[in-house]
Amino acid sequence: MSVWQPTAPCSIGACVRGGSTALASPRAVLRITALVALLLVGVVLLPVGRRLPAAWVRLYCRVMVRAAGVRMRLSGSAPQSGGVLLVANHISWMDIPLLAAVRPARMLAKKEIRQWPVAGALVAGSGAIFIDRDRLRALPGTVTQLAAALRAGGAVGVFPEGSTWCGRAQGTFRRAAFQAALDAGAPVQPVRLRYLLPDGTVSTAPAFVGDDTLAAGVWRVASTRRIVVEVEVGALIPADSHPDRRSLARAAQLTGERAAGHP
Template sequence: MSVWLPSAPCSPAACVERRAPTVAVPLAVLRLTVLAVLLLGGITLLPLGGRVPAGAVRWWCRVMLRAAGVRLRFSGAATPAGGVLLVANHISWMDIPLLAAVRPARMLAKTEIRQWPVAGPLTARAGVLFIERDRLRALPDTVARIAGALRAGGAVTAFPEGSTWCGRAQGTFRRAVFQAAIDAGAPVQPVRIHYRHSDGTASTAPAFVGEDSLLTSLWRVATARDLVAEVEVRDAIPPHSRPDRRSLARAAELSAGLGVREERHLTSRPQPAMIRASRR
């Protein structure tokens, strides 16, 4: 199995809640319309890449998520200046603007996106670092390019689980990307993403897993009522504070709260189908 391409057992049928409170259809359509306008505006600025002020990027990401009906809560440590590797758990397409709202950074993306019409050339010009996930031989070059971006003082965002999970279950942090931080002598900053209902219980409505389509996920988010996205920024792990990438990945995983599976959510709200899937 590729170090970039692990699989997750989560699927829409097994994991995504079906009886969550929803808003009226006209409001959901309005949310998607405003979101589409904001996305088109953002796409036109992609070729400018790093020349767009960081404050403007953070503002745009927050406005976009609010337009989708998502309330935002940010807490935790400040992000250090200079090169830093931001690592987070991965649940939804919304994770990307959430992390950009913390600190704009170069994203890691699968190399297939480079071939997409319109989106491919635009993301390439925006500074995305592409990963050939099914070619182990490409790993050293990918790690070197990430390390180079960190040495140059840039921030790089990665989702080391390598796949999206539903939010009540999660994967483990793969080690490869952490080698880049070691090589560059850059700190690693773990980030924990939660999606919740207004009453504090976990929500899987934003999950983008398995055979889910982007349109289905967008509609689920747009129709969700009182959806809250929480971003907890943990203290940065200093460079060379761990002897190797294995221990660095484990330290980041524990710091992000992923060292122990969230069984409390599984037991407080039984999901038999999801539990069966997670044991495959």
């Protein structure tokens, strides 16, 4: 692991709980089967995917999240045209379709996602920009790619914490991706994700942290009842409203926290 690569203190043993309302295995298997079927449909549609209406892509992503047994509550909206940098806190493997449900975007993703079964092909085919987190020297080139996508009028989705957290705690937004917004003159839009149980407490079942595997993470979500994810879209932050990437990153994090009701 690179010395500069962001990491979170969250771990499976210390943080993640599947909850006491586990479903019987057959229903969890049905959910996973439906999820895999939707992923395969997405892979089949990749050749024409970028020509599909954005509304269809957003609906597809919402159906995918629902197939996993998670209900989505969306508040706020993103502009559906023009360059925008969508930034969100990072908890789960489900965060990617959740951001796409706000607005289809090219994701900044770690290169390891390419190797995920089925989902990796879907993420790669959607135009994701992959980053090698072990090579600091590759970062300026990645920022250049992000800025080019924003200048072309596209949406780019980024998880600036650089690592997943359990949902009870969170990391600090790293600055690099915000330089792309400054270079392209594109606004930043914070999105706050919260996975909750029926009583309103945070659910850590969706968290994908530490040495967790994708298979274990998917099973944990599919076998836990009544998870709700709140997706709260904050106000646009014009790039020229901040002098540098540090202050822009800080403003985006504070806006996301206020959207979630934190002081």
